[in-house]
Amino acid sequence: MNGHPIRVLVGKVGLDGHDRGAKVVAQAFRDAGMEVIYTGLRQTPEQIVEAALQEDVQVIGISILSGAHMQLLPLVVDLLRKQEGEDILVVAGGVIPKDDIPYLKEAGIAEVFTPGAPIKDIIEFLQCRFAQN
Amino acid sequence: MQPREKLSELSGHKKSWQKKVRAVLEKYPERKEFKLDSGYKVEGVYTPLDLPEWDYSDKLGFPGEFPYTRGVQPTMYRGRLWTMRQYAGFGTAEETNRRYRYLLEQGQTGLSVAFDLPTQIGYDSDHPLARGEIGKVGVAIDTLEDMEILMNEIPLDQVSTSMTINAPAAVLMAMYMAVAEKQGVPFTKIRGTIQNDILKEYVARGTYIFPPRESMRLIVDIFAYAGKNIPSWNTISISGYHIREAGSTAVQELAFTLSNAIAYVEAAMEAGLNVDQFAPRLSFFFNAHVNFFEEVAKFRAARRIWARIMKNRFGAKKARSMTLRFHTQTAGCSLTAQQPEVNIMRVAFQALSAVLGGTQSLHTNSMDEALALPSEHAALLALRTQQVVGYEIGVTDTVDPLGGSYYVEALTDQVEQEVMGYIKQIDELGGAVAAIEQGFMQREIQESAYRYQREVESGERVVIGVNRFASGDELPIDLLKVDPAVGERQIERLKKVRLRRDQGKVAEVLQELRRGAQSKENLMPYIFKAVKAYASLGEICGVLREIFGEYKQQVVF
Numbered sequence: 001m002n003g004h005p006i007r008v009l010v011g012k013v014g015l016d017g018h019d020r021g022a023k024v025v026a027q028a029f030r031d032a033g034m035e036v037i038y039t040g041l042r043q044t045p046e047q048i049v050e051a052a053l054q055e056d057v058q059v060i061g062i063s064i065l066s067g068a069h070m071q072l073l074p075l076v077v078d079l080l081r082k083q084e085g086e087d088i089l090v091v092a093g094g095v096i097p098k099d100d101i102p103y104l105k106e107a108g109i110a111e112v113f114t115p116g117a118p119i120k121d122i123i124e125f126l127q128c129r130f131a132q133n
Numbered sequence: 134m135q136p137r138e139k140l141s142e143l144s145g146h147k148k149s150w151q152k153k154v155r156a157v158l159e160k161y162p163e164r165k166e167f168k169l170d171s172g173y174k175v176e177g178v179y180t181p182l183d184l185p186e187w188d189y190s191d192k193l194g195f196p197g198e199f200p201y202t203r204g205v206q207p208t209m210y211r212g213r214l215w216t217m218r219q220y221a222g223f224g225t226a227e228e229t230n231r232r233y234r235y236l237l238e239q240g241q242t243g244l245s246v247a248f249d250l251p252t253q254i255g256y257d258s259d260h261p262l263a264r265g266e267i268g269k270v271g272v273a274i275d276t277l278e279d280m281e282i283l284m285n286e287i288p289l290d291q292v293s294t295s296m297t298i299n300a301p302a303a304v305l306m307a308m309y310m311a312v313a314e315k316q317g318v319p320f321t322k323i324r325g326t327i328q329n330d331i332l333k334e335y336v337a338r339g340t341y342i343f344p345p346r347e348s349m350r351l352i353v354d355i356f357a358y359a360g361k362n363i364p365s366w367n368t369i370s371i372s373g374y375h376i377r378e379a380g381s382t383a384v385q386e387l388a389f390t391l392s393n394a395i396a397y398v399e400a401a402m403e404a405g406l407n408v409d410q411f412a413p414r415l416s417f418f419f420n421a422h423v424n425f426f427e428e429v430a431k432f433r434a435a436r437r438i439w440a441r442i443m444k445n446r447f448g449a450k451k452a453r454s455m456t457l458r459f460h461t462q463t464a465g466c467s468l469t470a471q472q473p474e475v476n477i478m479r480v481a482f483q484a485l486s487a488v489l490g491g492t493q494s495l496h497t498n499s500m501d502e503a504l505a506l507p508s509e510h511a512a513l514l515a516l517r518t519q520q521v522v523g524y525e526i527g528v529t530d531t532v533d534p535l536g537g538s539y540y541v542e543a544l545t546d547q548v549e550q551e552v553m554g555y556i557k558q559i560d561e562l563g564g565a566v567a568a569i570e571q572g573f574m575q576r577e578i579q580e581s582a583y584r585y586q587r588e589v590e591s592g593e594r595v596v597i598g599v600n601r602f603a604s605g606d607e608l609p610i611d612l613l614k615v616d617p618a619v620g621e622r623q624i625e626r627l628k629k630v631r632l633r634r635d636q637g638k639v640a641e642v643l644q645e646l647r648r649g650a651q652s653k654e655n656l657m658p659y660i661f662k663a664v665k666a667y668a669s670l671g672e673i674c675g676v677l678r679e680i681f682g683e684y685k686q687q688v689v690f
Contacts, residue, residue: 015254015262017337017340019339020582023579024380026690027583028583041339044262066250067265067266067270067615068264068265068269095503097504116470116503118600119590
């Protein structure tokens with residue numbers, strides 16, 4: 001971990017107002033020693049990417065429960081690539097059917113955490129990724 | 134209720150019993166510390182000693198009588214069961230209309246419309262922010278034409294319809310009235326509810342548009358207009374459901390909902406409405422969560438607290454103004470994606486708590502809701518679950534069968550006391566609107582949500598299939614998939630309506646609405662006129678956005 005805390009942007013993409021998961025995860029990240037920025041509701045992929053670049057984060061964690069994940073999540077990765085932000089890891093969480101996950105991973109989402117996923121698994125996932133790099 | 138000497142005798146008996154308990158505990162300690170969702174300790178047994186000054190007439194009375202603890206009607210379910218009302222909507226108006234007619238054929242007794250997010254936030258389907266969202270979490274409604282299709286062949290004088298719509302509630306209510314007019318149903322015959330509860334949107338649900346003050350004006354306009362024109366319509370459904378889903382405790386759910394309700398009553402009275410004119414049409418919406426007895430106590434306490442607030446604080450005279458009538462939905466957040474069939478059992482117990490708590494209508498969640506919108510099969514099982522509760526198991530045979538249980542009465546008293554403490558605190562902050570502006574409710578909910586999650590992660594709170602009794606091999610179940618082409622079809626229809634309607638007329642009604650919004654006049658007549666000219670939801674809300682501005686969320690975490 002070489003002493004630098006992981007910097008994460010937790011964001012809500014799409015129009016749904018379910019922010020319980022996003023906020024609980026953000027708080028758990030902070031308690032695990034990460035630096036956390038939370039965007040609030042109704043962010044567009046453009047706004048998320050702009051905030052991530054501005055805040056110089058290593059990870060974007062997107063929460064989405066509206067069913068618009070197939071359209072909106074790949075957009076985030078595309079926009080990052082276009083703006084030389086492809087080093088930023090994108091993970092997602094929410095009500096996302098299993099069948100949709102392969103497509104999302106192919107589109108560049110590093111991992112998808114679905115309902116019931118323990119937060120410690122998410123934290124371990126990030127810690128592993130950034131310990132290796 | 135017990136004479137003093139009897140109680141002191143009992144107290145002596147309890148002491149000797151506790152000695153025995155201590156001896157047992159030395160050999161066989163209890164499994165864990167027992168507490169409610171709200172965090173309070175649960176005793177091993179409850180007796181009259183837990184209800185020392187308890188007076189039957191003061192605390193309970195008879196069903197249909199003040200303070201309505203036992204129920205809002207004298208005969209409750211012996212007369213008529215609750216309305217079985219399954220929240221549904223997806224895709225286009227045609228698809229949703231088909232689901233409604235299916236549910237009605239299967240014995241459902243009322244409709245409950247789920248709108249998609251662009252509709253809930255006042256955007257037309259062709260707005261850039263609607264991309265990917267059209268028809269996803271509910272049905273897309275852009276113009277009156279969509280509402281006409283949604284209610285096609287459904288007689289509006291025979292079903293009651295609940296619409297989960299808040300910031301643009303006035304527009305959707307106006308569309309419903311316009312459909313009734315076209316069906317030849319008089320306004321006095323239409324029955325239903327709009328959620329119209331903006332305060333909890335700022336706190337927990339997120340589909341706000343306008344700032345609080347302007348939103349409160351719209352709500353009061355609806356109260357006044359509906360009172361005169363559609364007397365059987367419930368003008369608001371003050372909702373704890375989403376506050377609970379966002380992570381609050383049972384006590385917080387009730388306290389914040391009732392504080393919001395107080396704010397609506399005060400706003401309407403300040404606008405010059407008589408309390409007994411609008412209060413009879415206020416309705417409520419609560420969550421039926423996992424702790425069975427705590428939930429029953431919550432529902433009972435809700436009625437008692439509200440009756441006393443309306444009578445003592447607001448001077449209501451009509452009985453109907455004092456009765457808290459409510460819809461219940463089982464707890465979506467308690468459903469698990471793992472072993473989804475187990476959710477059927479969770480929903481059944483939660484539904485039972487709502488019925489024992491005296492609900493007026495009920496939505497039972499489908500087992501697949503942690504994964505997707507309900508499939509037809511899952512929605513049918515959920516409806517059958519309530520039918521079993523209503524028709525088979527005898528819990529509806531007598532009113533408030535848990536009344537008088539030492540535990541339930543002690544819990545009811547405790548919930549009441551804790552809720553009153555919160556209401557006092559919120560009053561001191563300047564009322565619900567101020568408390569929300571200061572982020573008070575949001576912070577309280579956030580803390581409870583985080584504590585809940587930590588309890589799940591530590592295993593202290595057992596969730597079957599998640600942190601206990603997990604089984605690796607999951608049975609696949611068929612999920613509903615919304616056709617991705619729905620969005621294009623909906624945008625196409627909107628385009629056609631825009632081409633067909635009288636453009637000059639639309640410009641005129643929108644200009645009138647604009648002038649109305651700048652004045653202090655009641656906006657409902659303008660909105661009604663606009664929807665009848667086929668002005669779209671996005672156009673109407675666009676005019677109001679222009680005049681009222683938009684709410685900027687305060688991020689509290």
